[in-house]
Amino acid sequence: MISHFLKLEWKQYFRSANWQKSIFLNILLVLFALYFMLSFLAIGIGGFFILKEQFPDQDPLFLVNSFLLFAIVGDLIFRYIMQKLPVMNIKPLLTLNIPRNKIVHFILAKSSFSFFNIMGLFFYIPFSVVLMKEGYEITGVLGWLATMILLIQSANFLNFLINKNNIAFGGLITILLGGYLVQHFDLFNLAGLVGEGFDFIYQNPITAVAFLGLLIILYFLNYKQLRNEVYLDALISEKTKEANASDLSFADKLGDLAPFIKNDLRLIWRNKRTKSSTWMILMGLGYGLFFYPQPIYKDMVFMYVLVGIFSTGTFLINFGQFIPAWDSGYYKMLMSQNFKYHRYLESKFTMMTISVVALFVLGIPYVYFGWKVLAVHFAAMIYNIGVNTHVILFGGTFNRKKINLDEKAAFNLQGTGAVQWLIGLPLMLLPMGIFALVNWLVSFEIAVLVLATLGFIGIAFHQKIMALITKKYITNKYVMIHAFNQEN
Incomplete structure (x- = not known):
């Protein structure tokens, strides 16, 4: 047997x-x-x-x-x-x-x-x-x-x-x-x-x-x-569960973005796949504790960028890389509704931005390891908001794999494709490379300034960048609908 x-x-x-x-x-x-x-x-x-x-x-x-x-x-x-x-x-x-x-x-x-x-x-x-x-x-x-x-x-x-x-x-x-x-x-x-x-x-x-x-x-x-x-x-047998209706009235302050954000918050809290991913936030926040106490990394300041990007962008990376696949189960219904696609994507951007700022604030105690660490974390926060959020959203236009939200996130490759692997290059390696080069050629302070400036440029051109990304999503809308209807 x-x-x-x-x-x-x-x-x-x-x-x-x-x-x-x-x-x-x-x-x-x-x-x-x-x-x-x-x-x-x-x-x-x-x-x-x-x-x-x-x-x-x-x-x-x-x-x-x-x-x-x-x-x-x-x-x-x-x-x-x-x-x-x-x-x-x-x-x-x-x-x-x-x-x-x-x-x-x-x-x-x-x-x-x-x-x-x-x-x-x-x-x-x-x-x-x-x-x-x-x-x-x-x-x-x-x-x-x-x-x-x-x-x-x-x-x-x-x-x-x-x-x-x-x-x-x-x-x-x-x-x-x-x-x-x-x-x-x-x-x-x-x-x-x-x-x-x-x-x-x-x-x-x-x-x-x-x-x-x-x-x-x-x-x-x-x-x-x-x-x-x-x-x-x-x-x-069908299992009937009583839904726990959380008070999400605080999101109403965000205007017409509120319905999308409420939907995402409920999605994150009520499903195994998204709920399991939230534990990664704690791991990301404590990521620096594996690096900063080690003497070997004290002079490798470019590694501060890796920790800063990851610790402030844990939610951005784990949640953002599967946009819009999180909604794949009802994406066809969602696309039949009368709303502006730009506002749908803007709600995702807003959630990721709030998470980046919140994780930076929670990570302020890293100043214990020196003011340079906090300076790099601040620049990484700005870079995440101005650059990486847009990179993540643009990468989402290539997502073609459905996600089953009832499964746990651990070792679950459902919804993962080449995009999720390739997107790590601009997310992590690019800011590290830029910082390391400027720090080597000029100084640490200028390298921090350059990293933050790139983020501020992305924030300044946010609306124009989002318009281009939205156009790409609309162009691929029916391709995504067809792909999400396929079973893995």
């Missing part, structure tokens, strides 16, 4: 229209996965020796154990945002004489072999081999490795239980930030305490059995939850 399921999965994947249309994107994803696997493999092999060289007075295994709490919580957060729930096209199978428990077991077993579970093994297994070669007790290392594997699988099934729970996600964020603050302000040695716990597992390998019990409990809870949902009547 399992072999039949695997054959069906294989055929479904490679015969899908999405695979045929996105071979190039699938190749890029494979290369992306290989890059991460090789990186983890390199760290797993060389990590022991790097830690031994950097911290000669400390045990490398204990150092790794000390940061496992952050690694595990960070993994759960990453899974919550990126990992898809285990799915299988089970509706046709429910009319056949196939036990439902076998279907559920296959779905859960399939999830155990996901990329998220395999990636960590490329670090833990090589690191364990190096430990044994360096004279660590073999049974202790094997017990430690077994614990790591069981924790990875437990995180997999725990994620499926808490994935739709925003309170659980908030709790994970709180644990991660709380742990960081405890370590940063040296309130107590949290990392050392966690390290001692995992060191105890190394010294007493039998304790890995407890994590096996945890995995069994989580698997059973997932099985019970899915088993109760695998019924044909539950899949084909």
